[in-house]
Amino acid sequence: MTNWQAICTVQDIPVLGARRVARPQGLDVALFRNAEGEVFALLDRCPHKGGPLSQGIVFGRSVACPMHNWTIGLCDGQAAAPDEGCTPGFTVQVQDGMVYLDAAELATKAVDLVRPIAGPARRCTQTA
Amino acid sequence: MKKSQLVLVGNGMAGVRALEELLKIAPDQYEITVFGAEPHPNYNRILLSPVLAGEQTLDEIVLNDWAWYSDNSITLHTGVTVHAVDRVRRVVHGTDAEGNTVSAPYDRLVLATGSNPFILPLPGHDLQGVLAYRDIADTQAMIDAATQYRHAVVIGGGLLGLEAANGLMKRGMQVSVVHANEWLMERQLDDVAGKMLQQSLAERGMQFLMQAQTQELLGNANGRVCAVRFKDGSEVPADLVVMAVGIRPNTALAQSMHLHVDRGIVVSDTLQTVTDPRIYAVGECAAHRGVAYGLVAPLFEQGKVLANHLAEWGIGRYQGSLTSTKLKVTGIDLFSAGNFQGGADTEEIVLRDPYAPGGGVYKKLVIQDDKLVGACLYGDTVDGSWYFKLLREGRSIADLRDRLMFGESNMGDTGHEGHSKASAMADSDEVCGCNGVTKGAICKAIKEKGLFTLDEVRKHTKASASCGSCTGLVEQIIMFTAGGDYSSTPKTKAVCGCTDHGHQVVRDAITQQHLLSTDAVFRFMNWRTPNGCATCRPAVNYYLISSWPKEAKDDPQSRAINERSHANIQKDGTYSVIPRMWGGETTADELRRIADAVDKYQIPTVKVTGGQRIDLLGVKKEDLQAVWKDIGMPSGHAYAKALRTVKTCVGSEWCRMGTQDSTQLGKDLERAMWRMYAPHKVKYAVSGCPRNCAESGIKDVGIIGVDSGWEMHIAGNGGIKTEVAHFFTKLKTAEEVVEYTGAFMQLYRLEGWYLERTVHYVNRVGLDYVKQRILEDTAGRQALWAQLQFALDGEPDPWFEFDKAAVDERQFQRVIPILPALQNAPAALAK
Numbered sequence: 012m013t014n015w016q017a018i019c020t021v022q023d024i025p026v027l028g029a030r031r032v033a034r035p036q037g038l039d040v041a042l043f044r045n046a047e048g049e050v051f052a053l054l055d056r057c058p059h060k061g062g063p064l065s066q067g068i069v070f071g072r073s074v075a076c077p078m079h080n081w082t083i084g085l086c087d088g089q090a091a092a093p094d095e096g097c098t099p100g101f102t103v104q105v106q107d108g109m110v111y112l113d114a115a116e117l118a119t120k121a122v123d124l125v126r127p128i129a130g131p132a133r134r135c136t137q138t139a
Numbered sequence: 140m141k142k143s144q145l146v147l148v149g150n151g152m153a154g155v156r157a158l159e160e161l162l163k164i165a166p167d168q169y170e171i172t173v174f175g176a177e178p179h180p181n182y183n184r185i186l187l188s189p190v191l192a193g194e195q196t197l198d199e200i201v202l203n204d205w206a207w208y209s210d211n212s213i214t215l216h217t218g219v220t221v222h223a224v225d226r227v228r229r230v231v232h233g234t235d236a237e238g239n240t241v242s243a244p245y246d247r248l249v250l251a252t253g254s255n256p257f258i259l260p261l262p263g264h265d266l267q268g269v270l271a272y273r274d275i276a277d278t279q280a281m282i283d284a285a286t287q288y289r290h291a292v293v294i295g296g297g298l299l300g301l302e303a304a305n306g307l308m309k310r311g312m313q314v315s316v317v318h319a320n321e322w323l324m325e326r327q328l329d330d331v332a333g334k335m336l337q338q339s340l341a342e343r344g345m346q347f348l349m350q351a352q353t354q355e356l357l358g359n360a361n362g363r364v365c366a367v368r369f370k371d372g373s374e375v376p377a378d379l380v381v382m383a384v385g386i387r388p389n390t391a392l393a394q395s396m397h398l399h400v401d402r403g404i405v406v407s408d409t410l411q412t413v414t415d416p417r418i419y420a421v422g423e424c425a426a427h428r429g430v431a432y433g434l435v436a437p438l439f440e441q442g443k444v445l446a447n448h449l450a451e452w453g454i455g456r457y458q459g460s461l462t463s464t465k466l467k468v469t470g471i472d473l474f475s476a477g478n479f480q481g482g483a484d485t486e487e488i489v490l491r492d493p494y495a496p497g498g499g500v501y502k503k504l505v506i507q508d509d510k511l512v513g514a515c516l517y518g519d520t521v522d523g524s525w526y527f528k529l530l531r532e533g534r535s536i537a538d539l540r541d542r543l544m545f546g547e548s549n550m551g552d553t554g555h556e557g558h559s560k561a562s563a564m565a566d567s568d569e570v571c572g573c574n575g576v577t578k579g580a581i582c583k584a585i586k587e588k589g590l591f592t593l594d595e596v597r598k599h600t601k602a603s604a605s606c607g608s609c610t611g612l613v614e615q616i617i618m619f620t621a622g623g624d625y626s627s628t629p630k631t632k633a634v635c636g637c638t639d640h641g642h643q644v645v646r647d648a649i650t651q652q653h654l655l656s657t658d659a660v661f662r663f664m665n666w667r668t669p670n671g672c673a674t675c676r677p678a679v680n681y682y683l684i685s686s687w688p689k690e691a692k693d694d695p696q697s698r699a700i701n702e703r704s705h706a707n708i709q710k711d712g713t714y715s716v717i718p719r720m721w722g723g724e725t726t727a728d729e730l731r732r733i734a735d736a737v738d739k740y741q742i743p744t745v746k747v748t749g750g751q752r753i754d755l756l757g758v759k760k761e762d763l764q765a766v767w768k769d770i771g772m773p774s775g776h777a778y779a780k781a782l783r784t785v786k787t788c789v790g791s792e793w794c795r796m797g798t799q800d801s802t803q804l805g806k807d808l809e810r811a812m813w814r815m816y817a818p819h820k821v822k823y824a825v826s827g828c829p830r831n832c833a834e835s836g837i838k839d840v841g842i843i844g845v846d847s848g849w850e851m852h853i854a855g856n857g858g859i860k861t862e863v864a865h866f867f868t869k870l871k872t873a874e875e876v877v878e879y880t881g882a883f884m885q886l887y888r889l890e891g892w893y894l895e896r897t898v899h900y901v902n903r904v905g906l907d908y909v910k911q912r913i914l915e916d917t918a919g920r921q922a923l924w925a926q927l928q929f930a931l932d933g934e935p936d937p938w939f940e941f942d943k944a945a946v947d948e949r950q951f952q953r954v955i956p957i958l959p960a961l962q963n964a965p966a967a968l969a970k
Contacts, residue, residue, distance in 0.1 A: 027697075112956075126711045
């Protein structure tokens with residue numbers, strides 16, 4: 012049986028926008044809301060170069076990654092052709108205006124994926 | 140419900156492209172049957188020349204393989220020639236190789252029977268070894284002949300004849316080209332270019348018999364051709380004779396059907412024949428407004444319109460095409476478009492350098508009534524697309540006239556190793572510096588995926604998709620690999636895939652219909668999508684707030700990320716904060732506040748920008764509002780399509796050389812115009828003397844102090860393609876500078892298309908037009924300046940007045956759910 016974790020209300024998510032959901036391990040989950048009031052949940056990470064999808068423009072049932080403009084489908088996380096790649100999705104339920112995510116997925120799904128490292132920290136990890 | 144029957148007679152490029160377009164918009168409307176006389180699937184006929192020359196193989200030029208037909212449930216009859224169509228019973232009858240009849244009924248019929256090569260009715264024309272050059276069979280016969288025989292004669296020194304001759308020569312034959320006219324390719328080239336072309340080809344070993352008149356083809360005992368005899372009695376040996384003297388639309392079938400034929404099958408703007416409304420014609424066999432096109436780009440345009448009508452949308456119109464010609468002989472660059480001959484009422488600008496390495500350069504531009512009406516380029520064709528664009532747009536080039544000949548190539552100044560000739564590049568050379576795409580990778584993608592247009596290459600390889608600096612090179616590669624850039628050439632470029640409307644139409648509708656929201660625009664203009672896309676929403680949002688200040692509501696969800704967050708997003712999802720420093724000056728107090736914020740929020744990098752201010756990189760989104768508050772300086776708008784900075788040099792306040800007080804004017808300008816949104820970023824600079832230390836020469840608005848006042852320069856641009864600003868006017872006072880530049884900004888805000896920098900806007904409308912609006916029309920200028928001031932009056936600082944600036948604060952806060960271990964949610968929820 013699924014443990015549903017209450018996250019926020021649907022109203023907390025801007026229409027044609029997103030909210031970032033923090034979790035103890037792993038990158039944020041991005042919750043999207045489109046013009047029809049549908050709610051989607053994807054890992055907040057573009058399959059291209061790891062950019063935050065939550066910051067992109069939402070249209071139809073897609074979001075344009077703010078980094079390099081890949082179009083990612085909100086239903087399945089797939090990049091639109093001819094780009095290839097998929098971002099992990101999270102099971103989401105909406106009931107009585109409340110958004111729920113699967114607690115087990117929140118805790119364990121895609122916790123190993125990371126953002127690109129930027130700034131001076133990057134130089135420490137480069138080999139001489 | 141039973142589907143309608145669609146029959147296509149002809150399996151060539153025009154007809155099958157029409158099917159592809161139809162399948163995109165109405166895939167289930169018809170049962171489709173195709174009859175093709177040749178025993179092949181649809182192939183790219185244009186690339187037969189590279190195949191002949193050994194640069195490509197027959198497999199590589201197939202556009203739609205057998206599987207495509209079955210995947211799309213299309214019944215294909217190859218090797219079947221349609222010999223009759225019963226228009227009363229609506230049935231098509233074809234004959235296969237064995238003589239059997241193959242029939243298909245139709246509700247709609249499309250004739251795409253192409254052209255037949257014209258065979259000169261000379262004695263001996265039916266000997267073995269006398270060929271036309273039209274299809275795969277001809278090409279294969281020529282390739283075979285090259286392995287066994289020595290001498291080839293090509294009759295016809297036009298485009299096709301020269302490509303045939305080149306191919307045969309590359310296969311080792313001794314080739315002579317016979318041409319009736321004084322110079323080659325007289326339908327596309329003037330005499331100078333034609334003779335330069337002949338010289339280049341002769342240096343490669345081709346022989347020419349110009350102004351020669353063929354009388355007879357002589358055969359040997361085996362019935363094979365062995366020589367060509369001319370009217371003057373001379374003869375040349377010939378084991379292979381290729382006739383490339385022109386093509387005629389293939390209208391025999393149409394005539395037998397009693398369709399109206401005049402040169403080609405006469406069709407209307409909807410590609411319907413004028414005789415029978417169920418029958419259409421497309422491609423080389425069709426005559427539209429008296430023209431039967433023999434080049435592919437117009438045929439693709441026709442295909443799109445035809446599909447529109449077959450799908451019963453009923454809104455497409457084909458109105459004819461402007462065409463350009465490029466010769467596909469590797470190493471020879473040739474481009475021709477429009478009225479290249481010139482003549483009475485025209486002016487010709489000619490650049491001629493016969494000694495330029497690589498066979499010389501010759502460029503001729505023909506101008507009429509201040510418009511470019513023709514171009515003929517030999518040896519340097521990198522600006523071909525630009526001239527073609529000017530030709531199509533028909534805009535006045537009076538302000539460009541003196542530099543028109545020197546080109547405006549799509550090439551930026553950086554990012555492609557300085558190459559300007561794709562043919563000279565090795566496969567491993569990098570064409571696109573932004574995305575690391577080599578020439579070889581582009582060629583491979585074009586061949587493997589059957590790409591035809593610049594857009595397709597961009598989508599599939601990313602080459603030219605970022606800064607665009609290598610576009611000219613990519614276009615050249617497309618020309619040689621795909622046979623040309625077959626981008627459809629609509630007069631207006633659509634805003635995006637959601638609409639066919641161009642930017643101007645959208646802007647005008649917003650103004651004339653007083654539209655105030657993106658929804659209203661999408662509904663009024665029949666957008667194909669409910670909420671636009673990442674391209675059009677920001678554009679439409681900008682048009683709304685600039686056209687109707689204080690009325691239209693700014694929609695944060697229609698702003699691109701940087702403008703929505705009011706900070707610059709970095710590669711790891713953090714942001715950078717750049718506070719405003721008026722005229723590039725700061726104080727100890729500001730520096731302390733910045734330094735304290737860096738420590739408090741542990742901001743990793745502090746950088747000084749080219750805009751003369753400080754950049755704090757690596758700020759987490761959750762910290763942005765607090766950082767802005769702690770620093771307490773106004774937004775620098777470094778993230779926006781707005782006024783960025785006004786760079787200054789020290790000027791007369793301090794500098795020994797300073798003629799004018801550039802720092803004060805710079806600050807005044809910045810205070811007057813900050814928070815001004817525009818079609819793209821705007822950068823100003825003010826220098827205190829002509830030494831120009833603030834680099835005014837490459838700014839959207841560059842001011843230079845001189846003894847008697849200020850020089851105003853506009854539409855400069857640093858970056859991808861460095862552009863020097865145009866001198867605009869000389870002004871006496873600082874107040875005038877503020878008014879004139881403000882008026883120019885307002886003009887740009889109202890008329891620029893989203894993502895046009897001032898340089899693109901001014902190139903589009905012409906500098907003369909801008910001068911008329913700003914310098915000559917005094918009342919107009921003052922009105923523009925007043926409008927800008929009105930729009931900016933009360934405009935909020937987005938770092939402090941969130942509500943007023945339409946900043947959605949929810950974006951800064953992450954949701955942090957409390958995760959109880961093993962607690963169950965309300966029982967009402969299903970698993």
